[in-house]
Amino acid sequence: MGEKDKNLLVYGFEKWKAANEQQESQFKDRTESDLDLLGGWVNLTLKDVTEMDSGIYRCQGYNENGSWTQNIRLYIEGKTLEVKGAPHETIVLPCKCNIKSGTEDSWHLSWVKMEEKAENNLLVHRFEKGKPANEDPVIPFQNRTEMVFDWSGGSVNLSLKDVTEMDSGLYRCQGYNASYAWTQNITLLIEDRTPSESRSRIGRYALVVWISILVTAFLCHVMRNNNAARPQANGPLEVIL
Known part of the structure; x- marks a missing residue:
């Protein structure tokens, strides 16, 4: 009733009895046929599947009144x-x-x-x-x-x-x-693999440079203020009597 790869017998059913004498060893004790005669279904249950079970399966049957086949592709996805x-x-x-x-x-x-x-x-x-x-x-x-x-x-x-x-x-x-x-x-x-230690060194260097700029600017500001407040020694001396 079921075949894989046109060669491997998955499950056989003959005249209302299982007929699995020629069933492939890899499918033994893993298959079961689920019959729904009123609905017209002959489903196959396959247990404990692996990626090696992926492939084309064919359901087929016949009697004196006719025959049918139907193909089903099975995908088994492994771990990501x-x-x-x-x-x-x-x-x-x-x-x-x-x-x-x-x-x-x-x-x-x-x-x-x-x-x-x-x-x-x-x-x-x-x-x-x-x-x-x-x-x-x-x-x-x-x-x-x-x-x-x-x-x-x-x-x-x-x-x-x-x-x-x-x-x-x-x-x-x-x-x-x-x-x-x-x-x-x-x-x-x-992802960016730049070592975290290297990124830390770059960050520390940038911080030192920024602080140096601030300190230099502050010292320049102080020196300008001191020069502005210092008396002119070379100018004329004015005396008021």
Whole structure:
């Protein structure tokens, strides 16, 4: 009744009885069929899912009156990673997946910067069936991105050049082909890494300079007042009898 990747039997149901003799070991004791004959549903419950369960599932059935199939794509999101960097650095956002060498031409891959509303999400980089497909990345990311592949290790990392604090946010790596799909979230935080001790020294130096200016101005003011009050020794002496 249920198949994944057109090869793996997830759950079988024959003539009102479970028929899971050929069920894949990775699905044993994790599946249950929820039948609603009045409503016409044959739902599948899959327990304790992991990212490896992501992919295309097919529900199919038949009898003497006919047959049907229905495909469902399942995404399982892992924990959000966090990457930190400083302005003007080149940052690599990691994305681990299940891509195998030799299957590059079958994949649709993309990196997206997530916003509060889905319609405001920003395309960062896209890769379609073995070729870059970046005709429509948003302007802030143009000429700043590169997808770094490690087919043997199963990763499609994103290199982002000359980052700024405006690049901080949530990024999503996602991909799919005819038999598998996945998503992975990464949080990027760009912050000024100037050591606090250096900032303190700069602040103290500025304070000393400011105090020196104030003291110099005060001394100049005092000296001008003293000169104005001092009698003129070289002028004529006037005596009144």
